[in-house]
Amino acid sequence: MKEKILIVEDEFIVANDLRIILVKAGYNVCGTASSVDAAKLLIASKKPDWVLLDIILRGEETGIDLAWELREKKIPFLYISANTNQSILEAVKETQPYGFMVKPFRERDLLVMLDIARYRYTLENKEPDTIPEVLPNTEGIIGLKDVLEKIYVVAPSESAVLILGESGTGKEKTAHAIHHLSARRNMPLVTINCAALPASLIESELFGHEKGAFTGANSKRLGKFEQASRSTIFLDEIGELPLDSQAKLLRVLQEKEIERLGSNQTLKIDVRVIAATNRNLEKEVADGRFRLDLYYRLNIFPIELPPLRKHKEDIEELANYFLQKYAQKAGKKVNSISEQAMKQLIQYNWPGNVRELEHLIERNVLMATGNEINRIEMPEMTTVYEDESRIKTMEEIEREHIMKVLKTCNGKVFGPGGAAEILNLPATTLYSKMKKLGIKQGYV
Structure with a gap:
C-alpha cells in the first residue's frame, strides 16, 4: 500500500474525483476535508503522509495558511487549484510545496506529479554524507x-x-x-x-x-x-x-x-x-x-x-572574493575595501544581482590607484547617504520593526507567541513582507 493521502478540497465533485483516481492508483485516501479546521482534525487523527491542498476553502483560513502548519509538522503537500494570479503564486511558492497543479487536470498528470513529488521528498530527506564546510567545485557560490x-x-x-x-x-x-x-x-x-x-x-x-x-x-x-x-x-x-x-x-x-x-x-x-x-x-x-x-x-x-537583495549578509564575502579574483587577474596589489565603500555596496538594491556586483568590483579594481578601494561609483538608480541622522524610509522603518519583533520571538513567525500574532498579521502576509524586505528567519 502506498502512502496515506488527505484531500483538502471544498468542491465535493473534485474531491471525489481525486479520491477515485488515487484509490485506483493504489494510494490510501485517509479522508477529505472542505475547510482548514476540518483538515486539522483529520491530520491529528489520521496522520497522513501527504496532503493534496486546494487554496480557497470554506471558512476564513486558506490552504496557504494550512500549508505553513504542514511545513512546521514536516508533512509534505501539493497544491491543486484554479487560482493562478501572480500574488497567489508568489504566496504558494513561499510555502515550498512539492507540486502545483492547475485545475482542471488529467488523471495521468496528477499521478506523474505525485510520483515526482515523492521522489523529490525521498531525495531531499535521505541521510546525506557529512557535508563539508567548503564544497569543491563550487567557485563563486558564496554563502547560500x-x-x-x-x-x-x-x-x-x-x-x-x-x-x-x-x-x-x-x-x-x-x-x-x-x-x-x-x-x-x-x-x-x-x-x-x-x-x-x-x-x-x-x-x-x-x-x-x-x-x-x-x-x-x-x-x-x-x-x-x-x-x-x-x-x-x-x-x-x-x-x-x-x-x-x-x-x-x-x-x-x-x-x-x-x-x-x-x-x-x-x-x-x-x-x-x-x-x-x-x-x-x-x-x-x-x-x-x-x-x-x-x-x-x-x-x-x-x-x-x-536575489542578492535578499541575502545582503553575503555581500561583504562576495565583494572580497571578487576583489581577490580580479586583483590577481590584473596584477594589482589592491587587497581591501574600505568600511565606507562596503557600506555603499550593502545599501544598494542590486537589480542585476551577483553578476552586477562582480562587474562593479572588477571595474573598481582596474580603476584603483592604491591598496584599498575607498569609494565606489554606484549606479545612478541608488542613493547612498553618509549622514546617519537622515530620515529613514517607511520600508527601512518597517524592516527594523519586524526584525525587532522577530528577535523578541526568537525568530518564531507562526503560531502562538509568534511574530505574526504580535504584529496582528496573517502569517502569509508577514512571510510576504519578510521576503520583500530581505528578512530571513535564520539571521534575525
Whole structure:
C-alpha cells in the first residue's frame, strides 16, 4: 500500500474525483476535508503522509495558511487549484510545496506529479554524507548554505534539476557545480541558451541534422544532446523555448532518444538535464505558454537562487572574493575595501544581482590607484547617504520593526507567541513582507 493521502478540497465533485483516481492508483485516501479546521482534525487523527491542498476553502483560513502548519509538522503537500494570479503564486511558492497543479487536470498528470513529488521528498530527506564546510567545485557560490546543501544532495544522482532565479543570481555557476560534483564530471558540460536560438534553428541545434536536411545544411551536424552523450546538458532560459520545440524536447526526455533532422534513424542518448529560467514556470503553465508535462519532467529537483537583495549578509564575502579574483587577474596589489565603500555596496538594491556586483568590483579594481578601494561609483538608480541622522524610509522603518519583533520571538513567525500574532498579521502576509524586505528567519 502506498502512502496515506488527505484531500483538502471544498468542491465535493473534485474531491471525489481525486479520491477515485488515487484509490485506483493504489494510494490510501485517509479522508477529505472542505475547510482548514476540518483538515486539522483529520491530520491529528489520521496522520497522513501527504496532503493534496486546494487554496480557497470554506471558512476564513486558506490552504496557504494550512500549508505553513504542514511545513512546521514536516508533512509534505501539493497544491491543486484554479487560482493562478501572480500574488497567489508568489504566496504558494513561499510555502515550498512539492507540486502545483492547475485545475482542471488529467488523471495521468496528477499521478506523474505525485510520483515526482515523492521522489523529490525521498531525495531531499535521505541521510546525506557529512557535508563539508567548503564544497569543491563550487567557485563563486558564496554563502547560500541551503543552496549548497541542495547541490551536494542532488549532484551524485541522475535526476533532472531545475534552477530558478532572477538574471545574474548565478544559475550557470550552480549548473557547473552540480556537474562537477557528479559522476559525469570527466566529460564537458554542454551549455545552450534557449533564448538565443532562432526559432528556425532550435531543432537543428538541439538534435542535429543530416547533410541536405534543409537549405544551407551542407554537412552533417551533431546537436547539443548528441554532444552531451554520457555528460550533462544545461538548457539555460528554458522558459523561452517555443511550444512546438517544448513538445519535441519532452519526447527526447521521455524516450531518451533523438532523431537528427533529415534522418529516420533514432539514436539512444545518455544525457543528464539541468535547466534554468528566470520565469515563473507555474504562471507560464497556467497561461498556456509552457507545457505542464515538460514542467514535471524538468522540475524533479528545483533549486531556487535568491536575489542578492535578499541575502545582503553575503555581500561583504562576495565583494572580497571578487576583489581577490580580479586583483590577481590584473596584477594589482589592491587587497581591501574600505568600511565606507562596503557600506555603499550593502545599501544598494542590486537589480542585476551577483553578476552586477562582480562587474562593479572588477571595474573598481582596474580603476584603483592604491591598496584599498575607498569609494565606489554606484549606479545612478541608488542613493547612498553618509549622514546617519537622515530620515529613514517607511520600508527601512518597517524592516527594523519586524526584525525587532522577530528577535523578541526568537525568530518564531507562526503560531502562538509568534511574530505574526504580535504584529496582528496573517502569517502569509508577514512571510510576504519578510521576503520583500530581505528578512530571513535564520539571521534575525
